Amino acid sequence: MQRPPVLRFGTGTIASLKSWVDAKGFQKPFVIADAVNAGRLEVLGLGAVGCFGDVVPEPDLTNLMAAVEAAADADLIIGFGGGSAMDLAKLVAVMAGTDLALSDISGPNRAPARKVGLVQIPTTAGTGSEVGTRALVTDPETLNKVATESINMLADIAIIDPDLTMSVPKFVTAATGVDAMAHCVEAYTSKRAHPIIDAYALQGIELVGRYLKRAVEDGTDAEARAGLALAAFYGGVCLGPVNTTAGHALAYPLGTRHKLAHGIANALIFPHVLAANQPAVPEKTARICAALGFEGGSVEAVLAGATAFCAALGLDMRLRAHGVPEEDLPTMASDAHAIRRLLDWNPVDLSVSDIEALYTRAW
Numbered sequence: 001m002q003r004p005p006v007l008r009f010g011t012g013t014i015a016s017l018k019s020w021v022d023a024k025g026f027q028k029p030f031v032i033a034d035a036v037n038a039g040r041l042e043v044l045g046l047g048a049v050g051c052f053g054d055v056v057p058e059p060d061l062t063n064l065m066a067a068v069e070a071a072a073d074a075d076l077i078i079g080f081g082g083g084s085a086m087d088l089a090k091l092v093a094v095m096a097g098t099d100l101a102l103s104d105i106s107g108p109n110r111a112p113a114r115k116v117g118l119v120q121i122p123t124t125a126g127t128g129s130e131v132g133t134r135a136l137v138t139d140p141e142t143l144n145k146v147a148t149e150s151i152n153m154l155a156d157i158a159i160i161d162p163d164l165t166m167s168v169p170k171f172v173t174a175a176t177g178v179d180a181m182a183h184c185v186e187a188y189t190s191k192r193a194h195p196i197i198d199a200y201a202l203q204g205i206e207l208v209g210r211y212l213k214r215a216v217e218d219g220t221d222a223e224a225r226a227g228l229a230l231a232a233f234y235g236g237v238c239l240g241p242v243n244t245t246a247g248h249a250l251a252y253p254l255g256t257r258h259k260l261a262h263g264i265a266n267a268l269i270f271p272h273v274l275a276a277n278q279p280a281v282p283e284k285t286a287r288i289c290a291a292l293g294f295e296g297g298s299v300e301a302v303l304a305g306a307t308a309f310c311a312a313l314g315l316d317m318r319l320r321a322h323g324v325p326e327e328d329l330p331t332m333a334s335d336a337h338a339i340r341r342l343l344d345w346n347p348v349d350l351s352v353s354d355i356e357a358l359y360t361r362a363w
């Protein structure tokens with residue numbers, strides 16, 4: 001298991017960033033942020049600081065290269081935002097000041113050692129990217145998500161201050177919370193599930209079961225926000241050694257082909273994959289369902305319970321309600337089926353037509 005050497009968790013921990021930066025002697029910190037977080041750089045307590053504040057949701061190669069160029073002189077990269085900003089920060093930390101292209105470092109273990117420091121500060125409770133070694137960027141030509149993964153992209157420090165998530169809107173809170181839970185669920189039911197990771201996964205699922213609805217209903221509920229920040233962190237721990245399976249594989253085409261955000265794409269797919277996998281992993285599925293507050297003894301019960309769980313968060317669970325055209329389902333199915341790095345670990349082997357059937361049901 002790989003984690004940043006320093007992890008700070010809790011309300012108010014953001015105030016400790018400056019002393020860490022000073023103690024390490026960094027002179028030119030540079031922030032990678034989305035527009036929302038770029039608008040409140042003062043919470044970092046670093047005074048005037050350079051910033052690329054144009055990170056878009058589900059960033060693509062163009063967005064990445066603009067950030068790399070902006071950060072050329074930095075000695076410390078600070079990812080400040082959701083998974084989109086933190087993923088770009090990981091790549092910027094390796095690429096800034098070099099002439100590396102993404103294609104030179106994509107895939108596993110190709111990124112060279114960093115010459116700059118890396119801090120990660122999540123402001124959504126979703127991806128767990130703050131504790132991971134992986135970054136996802138869309139290739140605008142193929143519309144595929146390119147995964148880059150390296151120990152050199154692991155942060156020197158992650159500061160998880162749940163209060164930074166209080167301003168996340170209801171819909172994003174719901175979608176990112178289901179994403180965090182999906183990381184835990186898919187790792188827990190993966191063919192390469194591991195007992196150490198199972199412990200984190202189950203706690204993460206229980207926390208989402210206990211707190212997600214509360215945080216959606218009242219974004220200022222500090223206890224709920226803290227529970228979800230912890231769940232997202234546990235999900236990030238699950239991603240490293242085990243990673244996701246069919247849920248994320250089927251969610252990716254929704255993002256790359258139809259511009260759905262990562263969180264909502266995963267939420268829409270989650271009940272269908274949990275149900276499809278139930279016969280292969282019945283005990284684990286029953287524990288997941290119990291943690292989320294419903295009974296999961298059959299495929300139908302799992303599908304109904306998980307769909308109702310997500311719908312109760314205010315999510316319209318039909319693909320058609322999110323602009324996915326029915327005629328694209330076959331292409332999406334073949335795209336998803338090709339994501340072998342995830343699907344090979346799913347407890348059930350899903351064919352292209354199985355996947356299309358799941359999409360059709362979700363539509």
Ligand SMILES: NC(=O)c1ccc[n+]([C@@H]2O[C@H](COP(=O)([O-])OP(=O)(O)OC[C@H]3O[C@@H](n4cnc5c(N)ncnc54)[C@H](O)[C@@H]3O)[C@@H](O)[C@H]2O)c1
Pocket residue numbers: 034035036037056057058059081082083084085087123124126127128129132134135136164165166167168169172176179239262263
């Ligand atoms: N590295 C990994 O292992 C990993 C895992 C899962 C997902 N991802 C990637 O992460 C990205 C998705 O990240 P995300 O779900 O966190 O969404 P995001 O980073 O795209 O943010 C979603 C929206 O929320 C806004 N936002 C962020 N923090 C806010 C705050 N505190 N208050 C108000 N608004 C706020 C952002 O501006 C944005 O519009 C995708 O690109 C996905 O592929 C990476």
Ligand SMILES: [Fe+2]
Pocket residue numbers: 127179180183248262266
């Ligand atoms: Fe995810």
